Amino acid sequence: MGSTSATAHGLKRPLIFLGPPGAGKGTQAKELARHFGVPHLSTGDMFREHVERDTELGRRARPIMERGELVPDEIVLGMVEERISRPDCAAGFVFDGFPRTIPQAERLGAILAGRGFAAPLVLYVDVDYEKLFRRLAGRRTCKVGGEIYNIYDRPPRVPDRCDHDGGELIQRPDDREEVIRERLAAYETQTRPLVDYYRAKSLLREVDGSPDAAAVTRTLLDLVKRDS
Ligand code: AMP
Secondary structure, eight states, X not given: OGGGSSOOOOOSSOEEEESOTTSSHHHHHHHHHHHHTOOEEEHHHHHHHHHHHTOHHHHHHHHHHHTTOOOOHHHHXXXXXXXXXXXXXXXXXXXXXXXXXXXXXXXXXXXXXXXXXXXXXXXXXXXXXXXXXXXHHHEEEETTTOOEEETTTBOOSSTTBOTTTOOBEEOOGGGSHHHHHHHHHHIIIIITHHHHHHHHTTOEEEEEOOXXXXXXXXXXXXXXXXXX
């Protein structure tokens, strides 16, 4: 990806990726974090790691995630606050999948201000419902490096194997059809209100997530550079 290969160092403002599941937030957030040399903070990945390690938090989150519902705000907030207090976050970070409710957004605002960070820039990536469904149902993730594929739109060269490290490609348990419906419903009722919340604060920038990933990345980079 030519335009994104050169890395910058640090972000003036933390970035937040907002949008429905399947809009490409994970792919784009990773790319921007790599570009700016800051951590990519996906609360979904953090929970999956806890589930994998079978921690107490993982045992609480697992059944909720399997139903496609949201984990309670106080659990998410405790985990995020601890994470951004680590030294690697001092030069900024990219949130992916957080905040997801108005209370999370309000609390995040206070946490960022308290730690001396600038107001976040919120990148709202939207895609129509049918495309979201196809992206989620077709998504496969490398068990080793976390690289994301899609069996319809971005298949690996060898079925079920990562192009980069040969790792096994797996389907997330919550990418099954009945759970996808639940997750999209949770987004509509609990997360979509954040669009108006951040728009009212003039922190929101809207991006069409339908084009191919490289094109979306270029648009996002332009936006962030213009705004920082
Ligand atoms: P994701 O990978 O972002 O789609 O997240 C997977 C699942 O983790 C979600 O369906 C929720 O159950 C949980 N989760 C991730 N981030 C949050 C959050 N900010 N608030 C509540 N639940 C979350």
